[in-house]
Amino acid sequence: MSTVEYEIKNTAELRHAEDALRMAELEGMRPLPRISIHAFCESEELQRTMERCGNDRRMAKVSLRVTSGGIAAAANMFAGAPTPNLIILETRATSASLLSELAPLASVCDPSTKVIIVGYHNDISLYRELIRNGISEYMVQPVGMADLMTALAAIFIDPDAEPLGRSIAFIGAKGGVGSSTIAHNCAFGISRLFSTETILADLDLPYGTANIDFDQDPTQGIAEAVYAPERLDEVFLDRLLTKCSEHLSLLAAPSILDRSYDFEGQAFQPVLDVLQRSAPVTVLDVPHAWSEWTRSVLGSVDEVVICASPDLANLRNTKNMMDALRKMRPNDKPPHLILNQVGMPKRPEITPSDFCEPLETDPIAIIPFDINLFGTAANSGRMISEMDAKSPTAETFSQLAHIVTGRIAVKKAKKGGLLGLLKRK
Known part of the structure; x- marks a missing residue:
């Protein structure tokens, strides 16, 4: 064997040994x-x-x-x-x-x-x-x-x-304003438009509707995560998720009344931490409530979206929520506002401009009342873009997906x- 051949052989053996050592080090990699x-x-x-x-x-x-x-x-x-x-x-x-x-x-x-x-x-x-x-x-x-x-x-x-995931919380200014429907359609749009792995977490444990809206019937979900924080990691979370589409997974609420759902202020924080390590985008469907745990969730996420209908009670509640969130999140931009169910027949409404003037903000979307489109989608377990991809409402959800993920305001994105x-x- 020549000197050159000997050196080549030694170099190859050394590289093989180094690769084997590195592979052994990967055994403990998550x-x-x-x-x-x-x-x-x-x-x-x-x-x-x-x-x-x-x-x-x-x-x-x-x-x-x-x-x-x-x-x-x-x-x-x-x-x-x-x-x-x-x-x-x-x-x-x-x-x-x-x-x-x-x-x-x-x-x-x-x-x-x-x-x-x-x-x-x-x-x-x-x-x-x-x-x-x-x-x-x-x-x-x-x-x-x-x-x-x-x-x-x-x-x-x-x-x-830096945390992998961007967390976006949707909450209604009043019950029945369609916050959950908007959250579900936005999550679906984000996953589909950007081919981004997205997790939708339904935090309304007694009355959550994400499983209905996506026509799913999971046996496990967010309750198992919240009530067993000591077991919670990426592997355990993976067993609790339900696949809704190619890039969208659901952490469903049990939606049953077999117990009372009273939580401490930080009860959901371990879940949020694991979610942020598990997927690039997490959409949180937060129920209309004001408690220590909802305040904690809204205070810790990257984006807050308030959904409201154009009446006086919604205006009062939206004003109170925005004032409270600005104090809780003094170094973050104000919550986004979505006006939903605008133009409902025979209902006296506050015009969008009059609604937004005391809030000192503009809505990122105004969604018209369309009982046929939304009702048919809900009853069939499908999203708006699946029902009518060319409708103005489907285009609005597409724009919302860009806004809440920061893809429109590129200059403000993190380095x-x-x-x-x-x-x-």
Whole structure:
């Protein structure tokens, strides 16, 4: 055996030993949450590595897609499609040209999207520049399965990392104003429009209607999570969820009166913590009540949406709720307002402009009263966009999905993904 052959053999054996060691370290790695990953591979080696990752048990909840191509292919694809939670890009670009090649992708990439670049140049200056511009990780080929899995864990499982999920709470200013219906349609729209894994949690344990609206009859749900916080983790939560559509899961309420549902102030906090670690978006259907636990939920979520009908009682309640929430959340933007059931025949109403003037806010949506559309959808266990995708109301729910997830006000989104490159443009 020649000296060169001997060195190659030793190098291969050393790399195999290092891979085995890394794989052993992954044994204790928790499963990845419900995220979407799209990998763009220029080499067959990386494609095979991604396929190995996709078959790993820790990726069971991950929606993985692998495409041949590099940065240009990604920019072209996402010019007309929503970006996933993570993009993996393989590129042979030089250190001098890589940032400029990323610019077209930066212009179409959602700021919340994370990015891993797999390159061929071991350049510490380039690494620092990419990290400074919002790239989550830069890895140099050859990259093994253990390397990628470790990087994914650092981004989405690391306890010091930002919470994965965005939580949005819907609550009615008065009973019967359709807050639950709006919450359910928004959750469905978010999951469908953006292909984003979404969890809808029905917090109205005695009277929740999410199971009816989605034509589901789960045997377990949120009650098991609330009453057994010591058992609650991502694995236990996964057993309690019911699949409603490709990207939407339901944490259903029992909707039975076999006990009283009195909760301490922080009763739902463990559930919210696990939900935020489990999916990019959580929609909370909060019942019309004002107690310690509802105050705690509304005080801890990322977005609050108040739904109201245009009458005097709703105006009074909305004003009181907004004032209270502004005090509870002094460093957050005010709650969103949705006016629902507008234009009900023979009902005296306050005009939207007169309703909103004392609130010092504008509604993000005004939904007209349409008993046939909403009634038929409710009785058939379907969402509005499934009943009539071209209706103005379906378009309103589409706009709401963009607003409550922050996809319209992009400049206000949290730092992440290619935000640094967007700022440089």
